[in-house]
Amino acid sequence: AQSVTQPDIHITVSEGASLELRCNYSYGATPYLFWYVQSPGQGLQLLLKYFSGDTLVQGIKGFEAEFKRSQSSFNLRKPSVHWSDAAEYFCAVGAGGTSYGKLTFGQGTILTVHP
Amino acid sequence: DTGVSQDPRHKITKRGQNVTFRCDPISEHNRLYWYRQTLGQGPEFLTYFQNEAQLEKSRLLSDRFSAERPKGSFSTLEIQRTEQGDSAMYLCASSSRRAGQNTEAFFGQGTRLTVV
Numbered sequence: 001a002q003s004v005t006q007p008d009i010h011i012t013v014s015e016g017a018s019l020e021l022r023c024n025y026s027y028g029a030t031p032y033l034f035w036y037v038q039s040p041g042q043g044l045q046l047l048l049k050y051f052s053g054d055t056l057v058q059g060i061k062g063f064e065a066e067f068k069r070s071q072s073s074f075n076l077r078k079p080s081v082h083w084s085d086a087a088e089y090f091c092a093v094g095a096g097g098t099s100y101g102k103l104t105f106g107q108g109t110i111l112t113v114h115p
Numbered sequence: 116d117t118g119v120s121q122d123p124r125h126k127i128t129k130r131g132q133n134v135t136f137r138c139d140p141i142s143e144h145n146r147l148y149w150y151r152q153t154l155g156q157g158p159e160f161l162t163y164f165q166n167e168a169q170l171e172k173s174r175l176l177s178d179r180f181s182a183e184r185p186k187g188s189f190s191t192l193e194i195q196r197t198e199q200g201d202s203a204m205y206l207c208a209s210s211s212r213r214a215g216q217n218t219e220a221f222f223g224q225g226t227r228l229t230v231v
Contacts, residue, residue: 034219043206043222090157101148101210101220105157
C-alpha cells in the first residue's frame with residue numbers, strides 16, 4: 001500500500017524567505033504525485049502535479065516541486081514566500097487506474113509566514 | 116463552470132440522528148470521490164464512483180455510511196445514527212477519466228459535520 005510522510009508538521013518562515021516543504025512517499029511503481037494547499041475551513045486547491053517526464057514541475061503561485069526517485073521524495077519549493085502563502089500544504093500520491101482521484105495524503109504541513 | 120459544490124457547508128447534529136450531504140461535481144467529470152478529514156490530519160479516501168457505479172469503498176466506510184450517485188451526476192453521502200467520532204470535514208472531489216484524457220481531482224469546499 002502506498003503512503004506519504006510529511007516530516008514537518010509546522011514550519012515558520014519570514015516573508016520573502018525561501019521555502020521548502022518535504023514529502024516522502026512509498027509506492028512500488030512510478031507514482032503520480034500532487035501538492036495541494038488548504039486554507040482554514042476550505043477545500044483543497046491543486047498547486048502542481050507530477051505524472052511523468054521532467055522531474056522539476058512548475059505549479060501555480062510560483063511553486064515548484066522536484067521528483068527524486070532515488071530518494072522517494074517530492075519536495076515543494078518557493079523562492080520567496082508571500083504572507084498569503086500561509087496555509088496547510090498536503091502532499092499526495094495516487095496509483096493505478098484511479099490515480100488521479102483516489103489519493104493517499106500526508107498529514108500536512110502548516111505554514112506560518114511572519115511579516 | 117463553478118467547480119465542485121457541496122451542501123451544506125456546516126452541519127451540527129445530535130448523536131444518533133441521520134445526516135445527508137450533497138455533492139455536485141464539475142459537470143463533465145465522470146468520477147466522483149468522497150474523503151473524510153479529521154482535525155490535524157490529511158484527507159482519507161472513503162469511496163468513489165465512475166458515472167453511477169460505486170467502484171470502491173474504503174474500510175473506513177462503516178455500515179452506517181452510504182453513498183449514492185443515482186444518475187451519474189450529483190452524489191449524496193448519508194450517515195445513519197451519527198456518533199461523535201463522525202465529526203469531521205467531508206470532502207467531495209471529481210475528475211474526468213476517458214480514453215486518452217484524464218484530469219486530476221478538483222475538490223469542493225467540504226461539509227463540516229459536528230456531532231454533539
